[in-house]
Amino acid sequence: MLTRIAMARFDDHMQEGTLVKWHIQEGNRVAPGDLVAEINTGSETIRIEASEAGEVVVLKVAEGETVPVGTLLAVIDRAPAPAEAVTAKPGKSVKVRRIIARKMVESWQTIPHFFVTVAIDMTDVIGLRKSIGVTVNDFVLAACVCSLKEHPWVNSLWIDGEAVEQPVINLAMAVATDRGLYYPVLADCGGLTLGGISRKAAELATKAHQGHLTQAEMAGGTFTVSNMGMLGVESFSAIITPPQAAVLAVGTIRGEVVVNDNGEPGVAPMLRLTLSADHRILDGADAADFLATVKSYLEAPVTLES
Template sequence: MPKLIKMPKLSDTMTEGTLVKWHIKEGDAVDMGKIIADVETDKATMEMQSFETGTIAKLVVKEGGKVALGAPMAVVLAAGEAAPADLDAFIAANSEAAPAKTEAPAAKSAETTAAPAKKGAFAGTLPPTGPAPKKRAAAAANGVRVKASPLARKVAEERGVDLTKLQGTGPGGRIVRADVESAPVGGTASGGSAPAKAVPSIRPVAGPDDQRIPLTGMRNIIAERLLASKTQIPHFYLQIEVDAAPLMAFRKHINDAAEKTGGVKFTVNDFILKAVIRSAVAVPAVNASFDGDAIVQFKHVNLSVAIAIPEGLVTPVIREAETKTLQEISAAVKDLATRAKNKKLSPDEFQGGTLTVSNLGSYGIDQFSAIINPPQAMILSVGSIRNVPVVNDKGAIVAGQRMWLGLSGDHRVVDGAVGATFLQEMRKLVENPALMVV
């Protein structure tokens, strides 16, 4: 019997993927584990492997097409196997795409919509959760499709929120996650009255020569998560200027020695990451998250490093960073950056971060205030190192090197004094860099 290659779950928040490129064509032989396609998820573009062995009989999805979790992408025949007479009918009969789509026809009943979801024939499919069938029926009851992001629909299912009673604040009135999370459970205000009307988004006026660029999955999730972060997390900001001259001198000394011996050379960012890790160990209150009725303080420092790629911004994680040496941290961040730009990161490498570092110093940015990466409680922004006149201990104006560090904190978790203590620890390490390697 022919086998279907289906869309796997390549990230924890993924509900659909975009087929960017096929690496195979109809008639090609494939083995299990062979790279067959590039798929864009809500976090990154990743390589997809084949889960079957055989010959490609049909490519179901065209490049650029969106594919729901568990939906068929290709048909594979075993050695010597003939394709069914009606291949399209075989694909339709074995398709599990219906429950994963974000819209349902008005004529479908809740039972009809829910039925295919019980098959669960593929490990990568998203299992049904909460009152999904009821929600779909309500959304289609008046024949009008509810405009909502896949993540908003998922959260609505979990919370039992009726999307038909919400008004979105996203682009074009689209319901986003923040709208669902700010709505009362059930989608109505207390006392059964209708929820307060959301403020409509202000749309741009595009001219005939302006280009409209559709949101990619990654850019869409960035928009939703950062909107949720700024509207749901009470941010506060601290800035500190540190003397970067000792760090630059220490780095030059180490790199000069490495050049003679063929050793590892370190970037300024390597030292900053090490200082952040050491400071988080010294001030563990920043390595935490808000969890409703509790604060979760993490045992390990899983450091998220912001890396810019053409498609957007990714934050892969250096796990248990407090156990790693400066050389191991340097190697880890270089490896993550290279594989992020080559789309070689696996989904689990984006998950589980406990705090984030965003360094724009190489872009010539002196200082900035970053937006917290939820559900974390802190992000550190790193500016450029500048040659500036400074006043020394003797009151004389001399040449110096200064760098700004900024902390954005979730005030539900991190108090101002705690954030200040963390930055003081950062200053101590940057101005005494030998402490990082002892």
Template sequence: MVIPKMAQMVRCRIGYFTLKCSNRVVPRVFLPLKYQRLCFHTSWLLNVRGKEVLMPSLSPTMEAGTIVKWLKKEGEKIEPGDAIADIQTDKAVITMEYDDEGILAKIIIQEGAKDIKVGQLIALTVEPDEDWKSVELPSSTSIPSAASVSVSSESTESATPPPGQQNLAMPALSPTMTSGTIVKWLKKEGDEIEPGDAIADIQTDKAVMTFEIDDEGVLAKIISSEGSQVEVGQLIAIIVEKGMDWKNIVLPTTTAPVKSSAPAPSVSKPAATAAPAGLKPPSSGQVYGLAVKRLLEEYGLSSGQIKGTGRVNRLLKSDVLSYIQTNNVQKVKLEAVSPKTTKADAASRISAAAGKPSSYEDIPVSNIRAVIAKRLGESKSTIPHSYSTIDVKLDKLIDIRKKLKVENIKVSVNDFITKAVAHALLECPDINTLYQNGQIIRIPRVDISIAVATPTGLITPIVFDTVSKSLPEISETIKELAYKAKEGKLKPQEFQGGTFTISNLGMFGIKEFSAIINPPQTAILAVGSGREELDSSISPITRMTVTLSYDRRAISEDMAADFLAVLRAMLEEPTFLAVKRARNFMNQVE
């Protein structure tokens, strides 16, 4: 409805209103609900329809992202080109910039929320002259459920902390991280924290990384002790502002340390409603986390027995605990769960009875090894692997390497291989690809991942833009990355991504092997050791075997053969690979 002589259109949520315009009084009118959505306004009197800010696509392969940090707060003004948030993609942490001016009115997706799909609403902005406090949330907004935000149900339902107190949750330090282990606290309770201070070393599924705090304050309470494995989003510590009494804090009632056991029922009589072991009711299809799964197993319950109260058919830990307490459910004994005694159990009991030490040792699997096992299994079961093997003569390469060493340029055979692979990928772009969502994505830049063995598992740091680097630069980069990997100091952007992988076991004396593809890459090169042989003229030569594992969905046999032929030609005539830093004696090679 349009009111004469009014400078703007209005929408009324209440339905009746009275306005004074000039010297006239506009009578109260009723605006039907179906017409309210057709109007907008810029007045402080009514709610403002905000401008949607969607999760951007910050890399060619990005499907979802994690909000690492909001760089603007609600109510702050945004100028064109301002950075408003740090977003973790499938490649690295990238800063999201805003192209228009306005005011950040409402943050929809909070920091730490994982797997936010590209195109999903994450915030609302308004024009600079609008009242940002009255912004209206669109009715079609899809706010991620508890299943899509990787936050533990046992820690996020705590009450809002009092003013001056900040509840610190386990951060997501890598795109694939679902839980982490607190290796060491670098601050003690009562220690002051300055912006940028490191407070803890946390082992993710990739490496041991340092957790830094951007605000100042005092570490008031450590919730999760060293060695605790904590799910992303679960409370690990409490921080208060400087000047506050850090000993006087409010602990969330629904949050407990990770390793604490579930509360025992107050009545010890048997539960009539508990299902016997092996006869549990069928699962209800409800979504639940690891903490809920552990409780169900400990008490012999099935998700079909308990009605979840979480959003999107989610079963919460509080639902299970309430059911256990209401029905006086007792924990299931371990002997009742196992259908029969295994040989290992019998052997351990005999050893214990005889006073002898056990004949086996349980070695805990690190987060990194667990993730490697999962991904390698997925790779072998979902990617149709094909293999092509070729032999390469290394005599000229070894000769050039010796001459470079005389010039005090120390490079390894692996450095030559990395350089040659980069140029071969440039010549054969069909190998430098990714396979995602049923599509082959050709990457223009060559970023080679180098497999490095560490005490906690295998990791693949990346030599970015390998083609543009000289042999000494490649050598120095690989040494630095290998050192960081073994010390657990790699940054996420140093091992996330890559377009091709090299796995070299030649230094361990391995003659030949096949490597498993690291998705979404489509190929990996396995390099064996050099060995002395006799050629057809009974002359001694040094030969090396390389095997290309490739995704048959993206790479055909002829493409793989072309790549290996180009690679062999470059390694057998490696003059141009060293030309940047060895021009003074390259003419002597021929």
């Protein structure tokens, strides 16, 4: 049999509540007394516990969402667990997958994408990162922040039919976890150093893998970086997250034959970056200029330490 958990009225004046945090996922089994969710009534935060054992069938409300009293929050199947039952490893959240799917369909159907790719010699980044203890991705994030300051139009959002330049840089970064893909945001990061960006990115990535990101830590992105280099992908084109103007796709570093200024061949560690841009906001020249600036920082990475 199914148990339905709805937004209860916790005081006489309560008309709506905010789902602050889920402590369960679809497919989990719960026992009586297990913590299910935290609800904010406007005056206090209430902890909701399971009254019966069962399996979570569906979560109907997202974290951070405010809904009226009586709204269905979750459904639990009270059927008993089968007899060599084992606890399943955490899998990708169906809810997260649905949210991503909806956003990506909206993006692909409504945004006129175009794509620009550059190849970057990462020799100096590879040499420098070992001495200062940051990752290649940290250098890319820092280069994007510096470049967005020089090309603020790329840091725009499409709002009510027009591009609106944003006063702060909120850099979103794609993090793939066992539960699905998350986009934590380095909020107002225009003033951070390379080391500061590295520390904040590591903190957010850890929280994403642990499932501890808050709604606020995933909101307000103005530009996104998606890195698949660790998966061995040479290059790819990412889909823009509305209402942002662009997303930067980062491939893997691989040795390639290059020709120096004297016409002599050699091998260099090359990285390909592909900018997916909204043609309503950016033209080809805008994208090319932005990528040229990113390239200049990554090929002279000492400039990112200051």
